[in-house]
Amino acid sequence: MIRLPQYFVDLHIHIGRTKSGKPVKITASKSLTLTNIVDYSNRVKGLNIVGIIDSHSPEVIEELRGCIHKGEAKELTGGGIQFSNGLVLILGSELEIYHESCDGPFHVLTYFPTIEAMVTFSEWLSERVTNITLSTQRVYENSDSIQLKVKDLDGIFIPAHAFTPHKGIYGKGVQKSLTEVFQLSDIDAIELGLSSDTNLVNGIAELSNISFVSNSDAHSLEKIGREYQLVQMEEPSFNELVLALHYKKGRMIVKNFGLHPRLGKYYHTSCEQCFTHVGEQTVCPKCSSSKITKGVFERLEELNDPNHKKVNRPPYVHQVPLEFIPKLGPKTLMKLRDYFGNEMNIIHHTSLSQLKEVVSEPVAKAIVLSRTGELSISAGGAGKYGKVE
Structure with a gap:
């Protein structure tokens, strides 16, 4: 069997400012522009694929279109945008959702294969948020409808930094189960977050068939790649990433890399x-x-089932x-x-x-x-x- 190539992937990077200097993620560095992210992620950090999760912002969409028009990037037939330095960008959007049964709002990550799909989602989103130009806006829509819209556009749906006490779905959202707010079958992965790892989370029974991803949640250039994964797939593209998240056709997450949870x-x-x-x-x-x-460690002690047989998962490599x-x-x-x-x-x-x-x-x-x-x-x-x- 021919071994498929492997790629370093970080799917959670914010845009700080647009090309014109307007804020997107207000708490992110002003130097976190699309141009700088594309250069820094590849040249300095050595990543192959990045997810920019503020791609719904109209100015970001226009800048991406401009890069394609100037020949600096191209849309891939398998989904995603490849830049001239080889880096592949996956178009994403982070959302803040509030559910009536939850203690507070929580965040989810959504990704789409094409600019066209992202434009459609951005237009849908603009009618349900206060300011479509900004990052991680509160979406005034029920959670089922949001999840359904993402899947209608062939998107990826991932609860973000799921165990953190602020804006994590397990940390601040559900009491015990994701089924309190979502359909498990339409969740493509769970983002572990900086204070957890596979070993800590692997005792949650309902996550047995769901992949774990480790991403940086970068608010500055330097934070890009502080957590990431090595992914095996035929080529760096959106469709191949979907297969890898679901371990199909030899595509898979080979290893997760991240901070020691401590x-x-x-x-x-x-x-x-x-x-x-x-x-x-x-x-x-x-x-x-x-x-x-409340800490992530203590919250996971509440969530883990001591009788649950842990799933065989990719190794999680602690790094500093x-x-x-x-x-x-x-x-x-x-x-x-x-x-x-x-x-x-x-x-x-x-x-x-x-x-x-x-x-x-x-x-x-x-x-x-x-x-x-x-x-x-x-x-x-x-x-x-x-x-x-």
Whole structure:
């Protein structure tokens, strides 16, 4: 059997500003433009496929059309847009949904094969959001209708950062089951989010037949590729991605790569005032604040079924983004990139001896140890990242 090619894929990248300078994701960096994303994702990060989840914004659509008109990009017959540097863009849109049975709104990711399909969805969406030009808008429509519309347009439907306490469907939405708001059969994957991984989530019985994806949720160029997956498919395209999410015809997710969950901002239940981990206490023992954010770890203890036989899934490889490595500053990081080409090479392929040619031995050892999960990490919580000690 001929082995299919494999591609590095990050499906959750925001647009900060349009070509004209107008905001799309207000909290994202101004440098996070379409042009910069296409260049940085490929040249610096070493990715092959990215999902831009603000592609519903009319100015973003027009900029994409302009790239195609100028010959800088082309629509693929299998769906997706390929740029001249080889990077393939999957057109996506992140939505905020509120359901009457939920504690709060939650986010979902939707993707479409063509600009035409995205235009149709954007026009439909414009009648149900306050401002179609901005990212992650609250959609004033019931969840069943949203899911149905995505599937009518041959789209992909993925609950975003599903376990986080803010805007995650398990963290802030449903009490116990996705069936409280959605049809399980029309969910193509679950995005794990920065504070969880496959091992932590694999005890949820209803997710047994649903793929796990790991994406960066990048709000800046530097955050692109902090989580991603290696996907095996015949070519980098939308249709091939759909097959891979459902493990059909030899297409599959080979590995997930992501932060060690302890590095995530919401790993342990913690005080919002002083970030002390509080366990099951409802008042912080350090500062007496009652503002407590439940951690992903603790939430998953509630959701996991101890009697459920865990599914055999692709390995989840813990890694520490280079920016988290102690004593690895911006200048040293630039030296590494200049020497080894891109971050995929640095993180996956360089030996200790090769790294020592460019950086100090402690930094080189830390990069190598990050591949095997041997670095000591203090856990994050309540919106504060964990850190490498």
